[in-house]
Amino acid sequence: MQAERLDRVQVFALLAVLGGLLLPHAERLPSWLLAVLALLFGWRLLLQYKQWRMPPKWLLLPLTFALTVGVFFEFRTLFGRTGGIALLAMLIGAKLLETRGRRDALLLVYLGYFLVVTNFLFEQSIAMGIYLGLMVLAITALLVGWHTLGGWTGQPRQALAQLRLAGTLMLQALPVMAVLFVFFPRIEGPLWRLPQDRNAARPGLSDSMAPGSFSKMGQDDSVAFRVSFNGEGPSQDLLYWRGPVFDHYDGRVWTQGPSGLAAEGVIQGRGQPLDYVLTLEAHQRPWLLALDMPASVPPQARLSEQYQLVGRRIVDKRLRLELQAWRDYQVGQIESPLQLERALQLPEQGNPRARQVAAGWRSLPPAERVNQALRFFGSQGLQYTLEPPLYGQQSVDEFVFAGKQGFCEHFAGAFVFMLRAAGVPARVVGGYQGGEQNGDYLIVRQADAHAWTEVWLDGVGWRRVDPTFEVAPERIREGLASAVGAEELPYLMRLDNNLIKRVQLLLDSAVNGWNQWVIGYTPERQRQLLRRLGIDDLLSGRFIAYFLGGLFGLLAIVAASLLWMARPPRRDPARQAWERFCRKLAARGVEIGPAEAPSDFARRARQALPEQANQIDAIVQAYLGVRYGQGEDVAQLWQRVRAFRA
Amino acid sequence: MSAFLSTVLSPLTRRWQRWLQSRHPVARVQKLTQQRVYIFLSRSGLAFCAMLLAMLGGAINYDLALAYLLVFLLAAMAVVSIFHTFRNLLGLQIAAGRVEPCFAGEAARFELLLENGSTLARQNIVLSYDAAQAELDVPAQDAARAWISLPAAQRGWLSAPRLRIASHWPLGVFQAWSYAYLGQRVLVYPRPEAEAPPLPGAAEGVGEGVVTARGQDDFAGLRPFQRGDSPRHVAWKAAARDEGLMVKEFHGEASLALWLDWDALPPRMAQEERLARLCAWVLAAHAGGLSFGLSLPGQRLPPEHGDAQRDACLAALALHGIREDA
Structure with a gap:
């Protein structure tokens, strides 16, 4: 039976399943590779239908070699994610051309399971999970067919029986799978790391602030992070999610200066800190986001001198952070001269009109200068818009005195520029503001990106000041959608609460649950859950009892019911x-x-x-x-x- | 080295064989009870495990929750399939069926019967005598039969080796198997000489070498019933007297009877050559519908017609010089 030739239906089923597994990779592979793959699949199909002879070895070997070389030149590697998958796809295509009998086919079926995992490298969404779950069912049905007498002969009834058996096996395996998923000791990856594995930058905050860098994000309704508060969350106008702090200005671009670690206890909070869980999407940057001001530092992070949470490594996967925030705090009352000096840095020249106006405020006490600046911004007739004009070399002057149209980065940048010119230490803080309540959690999207400022006053420390608030207070109180015209916004950010939007929000809460409980089940999460079960140590007798007890208990139930069905009937x-x-x-x-x-x-x-x-x-x-x-x-x-x- | 290995291993192998035999006593019918069914990873199951390990490595390295989920799902499915594979054999009853004798150099056929008393259909059961195997499904509460052919190299008794009953179904990751010593054996007739000379009678005139013959003309007495005897010759009156089945014997027409005589063959022929020629002649005589007898050293089969006579003569040739229970 092992040497049996595959028939037409078997070849077709095999090609269909492998094709279905390679399909999601199509967007990642270059078009020449897809064409070659389609050619190989088509060739195999043709061979079957025309009953032609398989290509001989002397043709297959050079072909495989040429394909491997092609992949190498395309990706400059044969390993890593995309290169490895391209190579795997090519080898499967070549293997198909020498797959005559069941033994070769079995190898391809096993490779099918492996292809499922390669898809997870790129996407672990619910939809992908369901799609690949169905593919696993199909592969398993093929495997069952392979071991059934007569195999998959293309009769719908037989195919259906094999699918049903595959489904039964999967269902019977589910409880054991769940126990393994929860209890199998998780190890913190990675075991190895290839340089090619780093993803290209994703949309999100960038590590510098140039005119237009925030307004561009206003069009993007993808999720930046989700937050669930333990208890009542703060009101919308207090939701300042602190990200990178920009304190260096070169006349056009704001960048982050070098930053050491914050001293212990530099943030003095009053009252009860707010507990919340933030699930941050991968953004390929080192910083994390936290509600102003962080009251504790999670183990994955450090606190910088600018009170910014920075991850220990680049956030290249979804991260679940348990955080605390002070709503009422005082910070940086005693600031180092170096920090203050950096908060006063300005380029040698440029924007003379802004400098001139700011110089006029120097006679006031520092706190008054800030108020004066806010009043100034409120009186200039500035407009808050997602589509500001492009400003030239003297961008502050052009924005404040000529164009008058800007987004938050223009407001924050100009405000800090003028305060520094007036002699008040100030800096730009990037991050997100607000969020959309969906059930018991908050969705913060890329479009919620915001920039605000921090000023340092003697005896007070750093104080948050948001110049955008002076011009468009509804942006802060009610969110972006109420501050700009609906047609400027991405669809999901609009205020009208129609059916599609409600369905989208419903789906998002499913996604959130999936992210929290399935995708986000990390080593820490496992430790937490086990601790709740009273297990502190993976070597403790209690853990072993729970794990093995659960495993063998379930298996005993499965075994007993299966063997019970095979018993001989009672003899009459x-x-x-x-x-x-x-x-x-x-x-x-x-x-x-x-x-x-x-x-x-x-x-x-x-x-x-x-x-x-x-x-x-x-x-x-x-x-x-x-x-x-x-x-x-x-x-x-x-x-x-x-x-x-x- | 190999000599050393064999001295060390052969007692172990013998012990192993003895142990197996004690677990699986020789019987024509054998039931596959729980103690007799073994299960372990198959060769493709090892590949499956290697693949799972590779996938687990990927899941850890790239921290892919769904890859973990898949690895655990496949592992759990493999474990669950243990019970499916095991119960696929469990409770089956295997019995030795008929055998088909053959000539040396051909294949002897053994029939095996599988009975499934349970309400669960059994899939893809592989029966094998060494390398020769047969596959079959056994429907629920039904029986199925399979024939296995074994090459027969030598004349004499061919005993079937240990029967292996195995199943990979449904996933092929695990293999369940059991053994049965059914004691099946089949008679292998000598290989008939390829181009044997014509029958002695035909060449040298009818009647040559014929001494006496038993035929169907004159009643000669009663003898016990044998397989192949015509029912017309059964002495039913004797049977009614509870004397067992007896067959009436007659003196036949001497001129039609033919003796195939070992001693009449050329003296320089070796034993196996003689047997081969006699075998060819027996077949030729039977095909010609002749009544013939066979004379071997120490054994004489009086002339007779029919299939029973042919079989008796072939058996005598097959076992010539071989102890009956060898």
Whole structure:
């Protein structure tokens, strides 16, 4: 059977499943590679339909080599994510051309399972999970078909039976899978890291602030992070999610200066800190986001001198952070001269009008200068818009005195520029502001990106000041959607609460649950959950008892029910009587054959024991009568069998 | 080295064989009980495990929750499949069926019967005698039969080796198997000489070498019934007197009877050559519908017609010089 040739339906099923598994990779592979892959699949299909001979080895080997070289030149590597997948796809294509029999096909079926994992490298969404779950069902059905006599012959009934068996196996495996998923000790990856694995930058905050860098994000409704508060969350206008702090200005771009670690206890909070969980999407940057001001530092992070949470490594996967925030705090009352000096840095020249206006405020005390600046911004007739004009070299002057249209980065940048010119230490803080409540959690999207400022006042420390608030207070109180025209916004950010939006929000809460409980089940999450079960140590007897107990308990249930179904049926009394009769005859040397019908057996027995022929006849008649329902009762059969003298 | 290994291993192998035999006593009918069904990873199951490990490495390295989920799902499915594979064999009853004798150099056929008393259909059961195997499904509460052919190299008794009953179904990751010593054996007739000379009678005239013959003309007495005897010759009156089945014997027409005589063959022929020629002649005589007898050293089969005579002669040739229970 192993050497059996694949028939048309089997080849088609195999190609369909492999094709379905490679399909999501299509967007990641170059078009020449896709064309070659389609060619190889088509070739194999044609071979089957035309009954042509398989290509010989001397053709296949150079072909495989050429494909490998091609992949190498495209990706400059054969490993890593995309290069590795391209190579795998090519090898599968080449293998197809020498797949004649079941043994080769079995290898391809196993590779099918492996292809499922390669898809997870790029996407672990619910939809992808469902799609690949169905593909696993299909692969398993193929595997079952491979081991069933006659295989997958293309008869719908047989195919359906194999799919059903595959599904049954998967369902029976689910409880054991769940126990393994929860209890199997998780190890913090990575075991190895290839330089190619780093993803390209994703949309999100960038590590510098140039004009337009925030307004561009206003069009992007993808999720930046989700937050669930323990208890009541703060009001919308207090939701300042602190990200990178920009304190260096070169006349056009704001960048982050070098930053050391914050001293212990530099943030003094009052009252009860707010507990919340923030699930940050991967953004390929080192910083994390936290509600102003962080009250604790999670183990994955450090606190910078600018009170910014920075991850220990680049956030290249979704991160679940348990955080605390002070709503009422005082920070940086005693600031180092170096920090203050950096908060006053300005380029040598540029924006003369802004400098001139700011110089006029120098006579006021520092706190008054800030108020004066806010009043100034409020009185200039500035407009808050997602589509500001592009400003040139003197961007502050052009924005404040000429164009008057800007987004938050223009407001924050110009505000800090003027305060610094007026001699008040100030800096730009990037991050997100607000968020959308969805059930018991908050969705913060890329479009919620915001920039605000921080000023340092003697005796007070750093204070948050948001110049955008002066111009467009509804942006801060009610969110972006109320501050700009609806047509400027991405669809999901608009305020009208229509059906599609509600469905989207419903889906998002499913996604959130999925992210929290399935995707986000990390080593820390496992430790937490186990701690709640009273397990502190993976080596403790309690853990082993829970883990193995759960595992073997479930397996025992599965095994018992499966074996129970295979038990022999309870023998009916007629059969028992008949067997007793057979034993009696066997003692006389007349043995029933393994597949002998009772009537044939009776005929032999009559010949061998002619003097008991009548008795034998009566017993056989009674037995057949009971068996085939002609009125004879079992008691009579038993009576006759007992009366029979061997 | 190999000599050393064999001295160390052969007692172990013998012990192993003895242990197996004690667990699986020789019987024509054998039931696959729980103690007799073994299960372990198959070869493709090892590949499956290697693949799972590779996938687990990927899941850890790239921290892919869904890859973890898949690895655990596949592992759990493999474990669950243990019970499916195991119960696929469990409770089956295997019995030795008929055998088909053959000539040396051909394949002898053994029939095996599988009975499934349970309400669960059994899938893809593989029966094998060494390398020869047969596959079959056994429907629920039904029986199925399979024939296995074994090459027969030598004349004499061919005993079937240990029967292996195995199943990979449904996933092929695990293999369940059991053994049965059914004691099946089949008679292998000598290989008939390829281009044997014509029958001695035909060449040298009818009647040559014929001494006496038993035929169907004159009643000669009673002898016990044998397989192949015509029912017309059964002495039914004797049977009615409870003397067992007897067959009436007659003196036949001497001129039609033919003796195939070992001693009449050229003296320089070796034993196996003689057997081969006699075998070819027996077949030729039977095909020609002749009544013939066979004379071997120490054994004489009086002339007779028919299939029973042919079989008796072939058996005598097959076992010539071989102890009956060898």
